[in-house]
Amino acid sequence: LPFLQRSLNNFSIVPFIVGQANALEVGEVLDLLWGGQETLIVISSDLSHFLDYYTAREKDLHTTQAIESLQPDAIGFDDACGRIPVSGLLVTAKEHGLHARTVDLRNSGDTAGDKSRVVGYGAYVFN
Template sequence: MKRSMSVAGAFYPAECGQIETMIAQFNSILDSALADSDVLSIRPRAIISPHAGYVYSGFTANIAHRVLANSNPKRVIVIGPSHRVYLRGVSGSFFDAYETPCGDLAIDREYLERLSTLFDISFVPEAHAEHSTETQMPFIKHYLPHTKVIELVYGDMDPVALAKMCEVILQDPANAIVISTDLSHYYPLKVAEQKDMHCLKAVHDLDVEELERGCEACGKIGVAAIILAARALGLKPRILDYRTSADASGDESAVVGYMSAAFVE
């Protein structure tokens, strides 16, 4: 059974060649902008990546996935919030493969089944038509074509419980985590930036309390979980990029915020 694409042609191109062209354009900008920086050589254990349309958030997501590839993980666990289905806890991708425009990614069913013996992971099939996780997969297919993936979609749950799962996942050096989130939605630019700075500060300082001072990330539970796991495991945060939809559209009246970050040993 395959996890079929549900937002190809909407959030990202349905044609592989178009995705490859976009990634090449993003990297051309990165290589020029960060020529004198060490950012592109870091080796993260986990990243935070946005999940809007690639036209808006693709650049921000790309830098996170590009540096994640430096770590060459055996498997990547992609964790994102459910936007369309009410869900309690976590649903796991109990499929055999994950479809992308550039070919399928293998799903590590065996590892997911082992993980589900330690944590309460259900299977709610309709929860997996989820863009927050799916938008990460073409990047993974590009940078880590032979890695195995697991998709975890969460709903109403305690971030401490998700943090414990992240800790266990990251205790295995073969694993990496992608936390998917966008930031504030549809505020004027200046208001959005003020709210989003609470999200960035929370990650930079590994301070979950800061999330409650104004951060309106749709994946705030996941962000809190990776902050708690990073603290427990001694990982250090690096903010990679921040921008809003206004950077692409020019419309500052109602914007969405995007952040990418990395957690390194």
């Protein structure tokens, strides 16, 4: 949210929590919110959790490849804590003919130093 506040002067936000929904239900909500060029959809999720640095990098790379290829079924339970909203976005992105591009892929071992138990993070743009 602070990045949006800094980047966008005037905007409205419609937050929603996924809970027990499935990817198709998330996609339906995204379609309802879908507007024109003025609409920005942000989905937030960590990737892997508490693996060693190198195992996390490998697992997060697999998740990144699934995101880039718009394959929601390739994202498993342990690949992203927000796998359901991410999967809903991938379903919707495919329906709208969007393409995903990785902006950055890191984990907490890249910044916090401890590489024995890290959390993965990725940033992706769809257009």
